[in-house]
Amino acid sequence: MGPLVPDVVGNELNFIVALIIGIFFGVILEQAGFSTSKKLVGLFYGYDFTVLRVFFTAGIVAMIGVIALEHFGLLDINLTYINPTFLWSALIGGLIMGLGFVVGGFCPGTSICAAAIGKIDAMIFIAGSFIGVLIFAEGYPLWEGLYKADNWGNVRVFDSLGMQQTVFAFFLTAVALFAFWMISIIENKVNGIKKPAFRFTPYYVTLGAIGFVLSLSAFVLTERKDSLLELVSNKEYVESYEIKTISVDEFAYRLIKDDNKLQIIDFRPTKEFEKQSLPGSTSFTFDNLFEKEPNKILKIRHKINVFVADGEHQERQFAIVANRLGFSNVTILKGGLNSFNKEILGFDKNSVATTKQESDTYRFRTKASSIIPVLIKENKTAGPVKKTQKRVVGGC
Amino acid sequence: MEEKKYMNPYLAGVLLGLLLIATIYITGRGLGASGAVKSFTVGIVETVAPEHTGNQTFYKEYSGDHAGSPLMNWLVFEVVGVFIGAFLSGLISNRLNLKLEYGPRSKPNIRIVGALIGGLLFGFGAQLGRGCTSGSALSGMAVLSTGGLITMMAIFGGAYLFAYFFRKFWI
Numbered sequence: 245m246g247p248l249v250p251d252v253v254g255n256e257l258n259f260i261v262a263l264i265i266g267i268f269f270g271v272i273l274e275q276a277g278f279s280t281s282k283k284l285v286g287l288f289y290g291y292d293f294t295v296l297r298v299f300f301t302a303g304i305v306a307m308i309g310v311i312a313l314e315h316f317g318l319l320d321i322n323l324t325y326i327n328p329t330f331l332w333s334a335l336i337g338g339l340i341m342g343l344g345f346v347v348g349g350f351c352p353g354t355s356i357c358a359a360a361i362g363k364i365d366a367m368i369f370i371a372g373s374f375i376g377v378l379i380f381a382e383g384y385p386l387w388e389g390l391y392k393a394d395n396w397g398n399v400r401v402f403d404s405l406g407m408q409q410t411v412f413a414f415f416l417t418a419v420a421l422f423a424f425w426m427i428s429i430i431e432n433k434v435n436g437i438k439k440p441a442f443r444f445t446p447y448y449v450t451l452g453a454i455g456f457v458l459s460l461s462a463f464v465l466t467e468r469k470d471s472l473l474e475l476v477s478n479k480e481y482v483e484s485y486e487i488k489t490i491s492v493d494e495f496a497y498r499l500i501k502d503d504n505k506l507q508i509i510d511f512r513p514t515k516e517f518e519k520q521s522l523p524g525s526t527s528f529t530f531d532n533l534f535e536k537e538p539n540k541i542l543k544i545r546h547k548i549n550v551f552v553a554d555g556e557h558q559e560r561q562f563a564i565v566a567n568r569l570g571f572s573n574v575t576i577l578k579g580g581l582n583s584f585n586k587e588i589l590g591f592d593k594n595s596v597a598t599t600k601q602e603s604d605t606y607r608f609r610t611k612a613s614s615i616i617p618v619l620i621k622e623n624k625t626a627g628p629v630k631k632t633q634k635r636v637v638g639g640c
Numbered sequence: 641m642e643e644k645k646y647m648n649p650y651l652a653g654v655l656l657g658l659l660l661i662a663t664i665y666i667t668g669r670g671l672g673a674s675g676a677v678k679s680f681t682v683g684i685v686e687t688v689a690p691e692h693t694g695n696q697t698f699y700k701e702y703s704g705d706h707a708g709s710p711l712m713n714w715l716v717f718e719v720v721g722v723f724i725g726a727f728l729s730g731l732i733s734n735r736l737n738l739k740l741e742y743g744p745r746s747k748p749n750i751r752i753v754g755a756l757i758g759g760l761l762f763g764f765g766a767q768l769g770r771g772c773t774s775g776s777a778l779s780g781m782a783v784l785s786t787g788g789l790i791t792m793m794a795i796f797g798g799a800y801l802f803a804y805f806f807r808k809f810w811i
Contacts, residue, residue, distance in 0.1 A: 247668030259717045261666055266721015268659050269671055273722070274729035276652035281741055283646075285810050287796075288803035294649045299778065301653025302660060306782035309661035318665070325669040327771060327780040329787030334776075337769020338791040341762050342798020346806045348758015349741075351773040351795075352766060353673035353722065355759065360723045361730030364740040365755045372759020373674070377681040379760070380767040384698035391768060396786065404786045412784065424650075451650060 245536045246319040270357055279358040281349030281365060288346055290434040293427040300420045307413060308458055308465070315465040317569060320536035329404075331394035348372065410463050417459035421452070469534060472568055476561040487563045488575040490550055493605065495577055496588045496612040498548075499523065499619065505546060511553040511562050512581070523623040525552070533566055542571045549574050556580040588612050644733040660782050667714070670779020674766035676719035678702075683710040715775075743810040754809055769794070 249258050276298045277283045286292025313319035345351060350358060350369045358366030380387070396404075402412040432439065476482055498506045499522065508525035510517050517527040532538040542549055551566070551574060553559045559576040566574050577584060591613040597603035663671055682702055686693045693699035706713060730736045742751035766772040769791045771780070777795055780788010 246665040248665065249667045253666060258667060258714065259712070262714045262717035263721040263724075265659065265663050265666075265671070266718035266723075267725035267728070268721075269656075269718065270722035270725025270727075271729045272647075272652055272656050272659065272725075274726040274735075275647040275733070276649060276656075277646035279726060279730065279735065282743070282810070285803075288799050289807065289811050291811070294646070297649035298653040298656060299773075301650050302656035303778055303781035305654050305657025306660035306664070306778075307784060309657065310664055310782055310784075313661070313665060321783075323668050324664060324783060325779075326783050327776055327785040327788040327791075329785065329790065330770065331787075331790070333768050333770065334787045334790040335794050337765045337767070338794020339798035339801075340765030341769060341772065341791075341795045342765075342800075343802045344758045344761030344763075344765055345795065345799040346758075346803050347809070348755050348762060349810070350755075350758070350762070351673070352677060352762060353671075353772065353774040356673060356719055356722050357726035360726035361735050362738040364738060365742070365751055368752055368755040369759035369762075370677070372756040372761075373677050373763030373766075374681055374684075374759075375756075376760040376763020376765075377674075377678050377767055378685070380764050381681065381685070381696070381698040384696065387768065388697065399786045401784045401786045401789050409784070 245317065246313065247323055269353075270360065273354060273357045274361065278354040279361050279363065279366075281358065281363070284351075284354055285346060285349050290430050293431055296427060297424060300423060304417050304420050304458065307416065308461060311409065311413060311465050312461075315468050317468065317534070320534070322535055323537075326398040326400060329396035329399050330392065331396065333391050333393065336390065344376075409467060410465065414459050414463060417455065421455045421459070424455075469531075472565050475568070476564050479557075482557060482560045482564060485560060485564050487560060487567075489578045490548070490575050491578050492584045492587050493608060493612075495550065495584065496616060497608070500612060500615050505548050507541065507544070507547040507549050509542070509549055509551050511551060511558065520620060521623060522552070523619045530562065530565070533562070533569055533571075539569075539571070542566065542573070547573070550577055551575070552577045552581050552584075554581050556583070589616060643735050657782075660779065664779075664782060669714070670775065670782055671718065672715045672771065672775030672779065673719060673722070674763065674772035675715040675775055676713070677763060678767065679706075679710045679713045679716050686710065743808070745808050746810070750809065754806075 249255070249261075253261060273279070277294055278298070283292050283294055287295045310319065310321075310324075314321050341351070348355075348369045350366055352370075352373055355366045355369040355373070359370055384391075400409075402409045405412065407415075431437075495506075502523075506524070508522050509528045510521060510525045511528055511530070514527055514529075517525075521527070526541060528538065549571075551559045551563050553562065556576065556579050559580055563574045563576050579587075588609060591609040593610060595606070597606040660671060663669070682693070682699060685699070693703075702710070710716075727736075740748055740751060742748060746754075762772065766776075769776055770787070771777075771791065773792075773795060776788050777792035781792060
């Protein structure tokens with residue numbers, strides 16, 4: 245599961261990756277024509293919209309790609325850098341950058357490209373940007389307040405707008421396609437070209453079709469969590485789903501033996517977990533199943549992962565979701581913790597055993613009901629096992 | 641030899657989008673540019689006036705966020721890559737030549753002052769806005785960050801707003 249840094253790609257290798265990605269970035273920008281200020285500012289005077297075409301296409305492709313990676317469980321969005329939102333600094337900083345764009349004719353990335361192929365104006369622009377950063381750094385106390393005002397955190401735009409991610413993605417793709425059409429008309433008008441902007445040539449038809457399919461694909465790539473939640477809300481499906489189970493007696497036996505194969509994944513609310521939990525158990529939430537760091541423990545080999553919750557139905561729901569996410573090694577506690585509490589911890593010693601098997605069970609449960617509460621008490625001080633990983637630090 | 645034509649913008653956009661997806665998948669972060677300028681600046685100030693950086697809030701906050709030398713930074717490596725990549729691309733397409741570009745009604749000295757002030761404004765704005773066109777607008781759009789999209793609209797909106805006053809620079 246991505247991001248591959250820092251587990252698969254180490255921090256040193258990441259610098260090499262940065263260099264390689266940079267080379268590709270530079271080649272693409274230069275090949276697209278971002279190495280000349282005349283082409284860049286054409287966007288603002290209507291004679292050349294290359295920047296908007298490249299920029300918007302790249303943004304849409306990347307957006308849908310990220311949604312798809314998330315949908316197929318290949319990327320943990322909680323570890324991915326989401327540019328934090330500080331309303332006023334984003335707005336005012338953006339406006340200043342806009343002014344810098346029309347005055348200077350570049351933005352930082354493109355100025356580096358242009359300087360690389362010998363544009364003197366780009367070199368001067370870079371020098372200017374060093375001075376700009378220096379002024380910001382030296383005068384920092386003056387604008388620190390503005391810089392840190394109105395912190396919304398790592399919010400995402402569809403949440404801010406109260407929309408579903410897919411709806412927003414579709415909307416944005418539609419806006420992009422419309423913009424591509426409009427700018428071609430404007431461009432031809434400004435440059436005095438009489439030909440219609442879009443003709444039904446195979447080229448344009450294919451392009452439009454790809455764009456249309458892309459925009460629709462946003463709808464197929466629903467958020468994984470939502471679709472899985474819907475799946476396990478079907479009672480019949482959940483009950484008939486085949487899952488390995490462990491009986492309360494075997495579970496108790498392994499607990500007493502301190503079996504290190506046993507790995508208890510506790511899905512009760514954290515508050516209840518903190519109040520009382522089984523020895524060696526790990527507190528887990530539904531969201532944890534989708535996250536890269538916590539769900540590592542579910543992949544440890546030769547472990548019996550027992551999902552526990554108050555009722556068996558809940559355990560089943562979590563187990564199905566885990567199964568669907570690719571964790572095949574999942575067992576549930578038969579009857580849930582309710583049954584465990586009743587049959588083992590609160591074992592009624594007055595019950596009468598008639599057969600041989602029943603009397604064995606009787607003896608075992610009597611013993612277990614005196615040992616396990618002690619284990620739980622001893623465990624109480626250990627507290628919940630928590631695993632967190634920091635979000636990647638990115639941005640400029 | 642003649643300069644080669646530029647790539648189709650939509651094709652370039654798709655390639656750039658795929659590169660951005662790969663970047664996010666591998667590193668968990670997007671592309672950027674202005675962050676490297678910041679790292680270079682901090683690096684220079686640290687070398688020239690090490691005492692100064694120890695006292696000022698900005699540099700203290702910077703070294704709090706970034707351990708180690710300011711030049712051992714992801715974006716610094718990436719931007720060095722951009723420089724190499726653009727140079728190779730220019731070499732292949734016969735676009736390498738030292739020249740100062742300016743609009744038909746503009747003059748070299750106007751262009752020089754404009755580039756310097758424009759760079760200054762962009763450098764300053766990118767610090768305030770936590771990223772430039774690459775780091776904030778493009779990468780922010782990929783992960784649908786609210787702040788990234790606000791910055792994007794502000795950059796392009798601002799540029800259109802001010803474009804009229806600087807038309808003599810370009811057309």
